[in-house]
Amino acid sequence: MAFDPLGIVRTLNEHEVRFAVVGGFAVAAHGVVRATEDLDVVTDRGLANAERLTAALRSLNATASQPLEPEVLVRRLDLRVSTDLGQIHLLREVPGIPDYRRLERESVEVDGIRFEIPTIEALRQMKREAGRDKDRIDLAELDELHGSG
Amino acid sequence: MSQVNSHTDPRQTWNSPEQIARHRAMSATERIKLCVELSREALRFAAARRARR
Numbered sequence: 001m002a003f004d005p006l007g008i009v010r011t012l013n014e015h016e017v018r019f020a021v022v023g024g025f026a027v028a029a030h031g032v033v034r035a036t037e038d039l040d041v042v043t044d045r046g047l048a049n050a051e052r053l054t055a056a057l058r059s060l061n062a063t064a065s066q067p068l069e070p071e072v073l074v075r076r077l078d079l080r081v082s083t084d085l086g087q088i089h090l091l092r093e094v095p096g097i098p099d100y101r102r103l104e105r106e107s108v109e110v111d112g113i114r115f116e117i118p119t120i121e122a123l124r125q126m127k128r129e130a131g132r133d134k135d136r137i138d139l140a141e142l143d144e145l146h147g148s149g
Numbered sequence: 150m151s152q153v154n155s156h157t158d159p160r161q162t163w164n165s166p167e168q169i170a171r172h173r174a175m176s177a178t179e180r181i182k183l184c185v186e187l188s189r190e191a192l193r194f195a196a197a198r199r200a201r202r
Binding site: 002003005006024025028029030031032033034035036037108109110111115145 | 172173177178180181182183184185187188189190191192195
């Protein structure tokens with residue numbers, strides 16, 4: 001199976017899911033390119049958005065350890081989902097991940113596909129709060145690139 | 150001892166200030182595309198290792 005994160009983002013956009021791409025792709029957009037095994041996304045917590053997300057995931061033949069239903073997706077999330085286009089890591093209300101509505105975001109377009117990503121300041125704050133080894137490495141590289149702010 | 154040329158692949162980044170500088174000069178769009186490519190290669194490598202075991 002080819003990992004196609006652009007295809008995943010396109011599908012979520014087509015279903016009008018309110019989400020932002022975080023993790024490795026956001027870090028890459030802000031200057032630090034490294035490999036990542038999945039597409040990390042933070043989603044709006046509303047039920048209508050969970051319904052749109054459910055439809056998008058079904059169109060990607062998604063499977064996960066929990067049923068992919070709106071009632072499940074609307075709750076606190078840290079859920080890895082396998083799809084035809086690769087792994088998606090759904091994140092909400094976990095350490096280092098702010099509420100989608102409060103997340104300062106900006107847009108990047110890749111091959112006609114719009115990515116919403118955190119601003120550099122929001123991303124750095126997320127990395128500081130998450131505090132895992134890889135977050136500290138990312139933060140050090142972002143600080144070197146953008147200044148330690 | 151064989152000579153390892155570590156600076157011919159434009160996607161290679163480790164211990165290479167020139168490559169890091171090149172990534173920094175890219176646009177966000179270009180870096181996301183490069184991240185997709187790198188990630189695919191890493192996943193292929195991981196899958197090949199699993200298959201050999």
